[in-house]
Structure formats: structure tokens, C-alpha cells
Amino acid sequence: MESKAVVTALTALAHETRLSVFRLLVQAGQEGLAVGTICESIGIPPASLSFHLKELSIAGLVNVRRSGRYLYYSAEYETMNALISYLTENCCAGGTCNPSCTPVSIELPKTEKPKVVAKKSTRTTTKKSARTS
Amino acid sequence: MESKAVVTALTALAHETRLSVFRLLVQAGQEGLAVGTICESIGIPPASLSFHLKELSIAGLVNVRRSGRYLYYSAEYETMNALISYLTENCCAGGTCNPSCTPVSIELPKTEKPKVVAKKSTRTTTKKSARTS
DNA sequence: TCCATAATTCGAGTATATTCGAAGTATGGA
């Protein structure tokens, strides 16, 4: 994922309404939800919701599918995962930024500040145990 | 993490310069980097950088520590992880949004759309294998 | 005490995002 696309995705999520909509869709699964349903859930005028759905769509965070008169929006999980990857890529310089983020080759002491010893190429951050919210 | 705090953090990251700074710090590790160093790396005027560092700081994404005349900024990994948690919480309604996201109790067929059977309470999303960027 | 360096705050000009009523488009059914 490129930095421009990441900024677009983050901008799309950086808004109370859009974040709610996105989470709703993330939790709704592949089938997604019709605009009217989201509208009721969130409680904003259709024109406003439409504007926000477009932003999410441009950012590649949601998909649309028509079924009759209804448009079903669903979360694009790939983009979400790519976004997370981008943020955590090559993180913490060989340290442990969270319990499940362990360096590739050697274990580092936690009390002192070590110089970078062995760099990881792919991260293993943010597993279940790392979740703090 | 509360939705307001999440929006603040996402807003902070949703900017080309700040995203670069944050990634730089994520990769720099606990010791962090002095403002001058970041300034050179990114290539923007000190006043602008200061503005952006403040945004990141307010969002809880970075820490500051003074050492003599230098201010060292470092990434706040906890906030980053909390942010990721928030986005992926209860995702995909029992489906598999990525290869490492498996439902808690039973395996679901992939070809048809199943109704929610068993809901996960904590997610196991976005491990190494899930990274797509 | 005085100067140089490191970084922040001020402030004003500029750019971008948000809101939502009204008007428009697409679809299904009578």
C-alpha cells in the first residue's frame, strides 16, 4: 500500500460518522448493509450519509453492490489489513512494542536500551494478546 | 479506547507529513529521535514540524523527553495497538476477513453466506500472515 | 552574564472538509 492511499484511508476513517459506519460494516460481515439501514443506525440525513459513504468508497474501505432498489455497502477487509500493516511495518527497532512483538533472532533485555541488533523484515505485531482497547 | 480518541488519533495520522514522522518514530524505537533529526529526514520548516508533532502528541501517538537542548520524540506503541484493536473489534460477523481471522467455535463454509453462528469476543486479526501491503 | 543553538508558539493568509435541503437518477411494481 502506498503512502498516498494510506493517507486517503486514514482521512476517510478520521471522522466520527465515517468511523461509526465503517465499524458497523466491519461487524456486519460480507453481506453488508443497505444505506437505509445504516441511516437509521447512525441517525443522519441520507445526503450526509451518502457523502460519507462516497469518501469511504474512494478510500477503498468499502464495497457497493446493488440488489434491486437497495445498495449494500460492505467493509473491504483487505484495505483495512493493509492499512494496519503499513502502520506497524518494521516497528520498534528490534525492541518489543507489545507482548507479541518479538525480535527475529535474539531476545533483548527490557530494562536497558539496546542498540539495534537484528532487524525484522516482516512484523508479527498486534495479535489478540496485544489488544489494549 | 473511546471513539473520540480514535478519531483524534486517526486525524493525526491522516496527513502525509505526520504519517511519515510517525512511521519514522515507529521504526526508530523507544529512544526516539530529536526534532532536528526528524526535520532533516522529512525536509520541512521547524515551525511546521512542531505543529505536526503537537498534533501527534495531543493524539497520544508520541512521547517527548528532553535531553539537554534536544527534545526526543518517540512513538507510543500502546496507542497504535489500541487503535488497531478498535478498528478490527468484532469484525466480519463470524466470517474470515483474512487468513488468520478464524471464528471461535465452529468452522464456517466459505462458499455460502452463513448466518452468525458463534460470535467472537476478542479478535485474532492481523497477524503476520494477514499483512497484505 | 551573554551568546548560540534547539525547539515552540503566534498569527494571518490560504486551502480543504462538512453539512444537508432540494433536485436528480435508478429500480420495482401497479
Next chain:
DNA sequence: TCCATACTTCGAATATACTCGAATTATGGA
């Protein structure tokens, strides 16, 4: 063909964010 429903686009008022030179604050050393 005509109407109701579902949703989007238009557009203009409003709000918020960004940039960065100049002024200010903090620290260390002579």
C-alpha cells in the same frame, strides 16, 4: 406508463486544518 421508494449529486453556507516567517522560550557553555 406512472408512481413510490432508495439513494445520489448539486451547491452554497459554514467550519476546520495547514503553512511557515517572525517572535519567543529553554538550555548549555564560554
